[in-house]
Amino acid sequence: SQQGEEDPQALSIQEGENATMNCSYKTSINNLQWYRQNSGRGLVHLILIRSNEREKHSGRLRVTLDTSKKSSSLLITASRAADTASYFCATGQNSGYSTLTFGKGTMLLVSP
Amino acid sequence: ETGVTQSPTHLIKTRGQQVTLRCSSQSGHNTVSWYQQALGQGPQFIFQYYREEENGRGNFPPRFSGLQFPNYSSELNVNALELDDSALYLCASSLEGQGARNTEAFFGQGTRLTVV
Numbered sequence: 001s002q003q004g005e006e007d008p009q010a011l012s013i014q015e016g017e018n019a020t021m022n023c024s025y026k027t028s029i030n031n032l033q034w035y036r037q038n039s040g041r042g043l044v045h046l047i048l049i050r051s052n053e054r055e056k057h058s059g060r061l062r063v064t065l066d067t068s069k070k071s072s073s074l075l076i077t078a079s080r081a082a083d084t085a086s087y088f089c090a091t092g093q094n095s096g097y098s099t100l101t102f103g104k105g106t107m108l109l110v111s112p
Numbered sequence: 113e114t115g116v117t118q119s120p121t122h123l124i125k126t127r128g129q130q131v132t133l134r135c136s137s138q139s140g141h142n143t144v145s146w147y148q149q150a151l152g153q154g155p156q157f158i159f160q161y162y163r164e165e166e167n168g169r170g171n172f173p174p175r176f177s178g179l180q181f182p183n184y185s186s187e188l189n190v191n192a193l194e195l196d197d198s199a200l201y202l203c204a205s206s207l208e209g210q211g212a213r214n215t216e217a218f219f220g221q222g223t224r225l226t227v228v
Binding site: 099 | 218
């Protein structure tokens with residue numbers, strides 16, 4: 001079953017604009033991780049935010065986490081055509097072992 | 113480059129056959145998790161191997177099995193293949209235990225399995 005739900009399902013913007021993707025989840029988590037996937041290939045790890053953190057930055061990426069609302073957002077600033085990909089949030093739980101539960105992803109298209 | 117390698121990259125099998133997929137974990141990592149990603153979906157957890165033992169399992173039937181070797185590499189075996197097994201199979205490498213918590217999982221490029 002999928003715990004995370006990304007919103008929107010698809011997003012189309014112009015180069016230079018900002019892109020915001022949201023993720024909601026259902027159960028308590030240890031952490032939340034964002035991944036990028038190009039053309040159905042492997043997942044590239046972007047950023048991990050722990051359950052006791054509220055905001056984290058990495059280059060042009062900004063991630064927020066609101067555990068009271070069980071939601072997270074990924075902001076990509078000054079987007080580039082190379083940012084075109086599918087973006088997934090994955091919640092990390094630890095119930096004897098750690099595992100990631102993914103949503104269906106947001107497909108981002110950045111046009112030149 | 114994550115240092116996680118999977119082989120083969122593509123595979124075509126006939127329904128009813130068996131398949132073995134391989135994964136080499138990133139240096140320093142002791143845990144491998146396998147995920148199945150159907151077209152248009154997010155990855156679904158199959159199982160995890162830690163210290164050569166299955167450490168957790170998702171909602172997959174017993175015909176999905178695995179192994180982890182002393183060098184932490186891993187295999188995923190699927191018996192009696194069905195058409196619905198067609199998917200991208202991803203392995204993820206991480207460091208678990210030894211006080212490690214909230215660690216990132218790094219993925220390989222995946223194996224695209226097509227069952228005909």
